[in-house]
Amino acid sequence: AKREGVEEHGKDYYFLRPEEFKAKIAEEAFYEWEEVYPNLFYGTLKSEVDRIWQNNQHVVFDIDVVGGLNLKNIFQDRAMSTFVKVKDVETLKERLSARNTESEEQLTIRIEKAWQEMQRAKEFDYILVNENLETAVGEIKQEILKFLSK
Known part of the structure; x- marks a missing residue:
């Protein structure tokens, strides 16, 4: 859930409605995703990670334990x-x-x-x-x- 006045769509995160998020899951658009609380989803869009890497930049994730361990498993020594x-x-x-x-x-x-x-x-x-x-x-x-x- 977006913290008003603190987080900005497209800058800090991409805030998607649950149905939009589920559509992206079906498209396999995430490296990892999790339903953290009922109908509250978090995930890592492949397109964003790939875009950042294509610009020779490093990616820093601020995610929960399950997401962090999933990403470590995917990226292994690159993370x-x-x-x-x-x-x-x-x-x-x-x-x-x-x-x-x-x-x-x-x-x-x-x-x-x-x-x-x-x-x-x-x-x-x-x-x-x-x-x-x-x-x-x-x-x-x-x-x-x-x-x-x-």
Whole structure:
């Protein structure tokens, strides 16, 4: 779901209605896709990844665990998978609550999903603990440079 005033169609994401998304699934237009919540789909369009690579640019995905692992499986050594986590679930709860963008029920669902995803962190190439933004940015920059120099 689009966060008004924060995300822009065609820039941050392509926001498709469920029926449009399902049509693209039928066309096999995605490298990967997932129905994250009922009637809420996320996916990686092949056309966008291919367009970016044709321009000799790197692709950075901000996706959930299932999508990340699916892409790693598809792209293998061409991709670096990073699991970004907080030190504990309580910290995550505080950060999400501070945003004030979700109901208590939505917050509970997100926290539960995050806890489940944290159980799979070890399946990623790199685990980044985001306690301090500046430190985390420095760490991930180093890891990306190492990966790109291979």
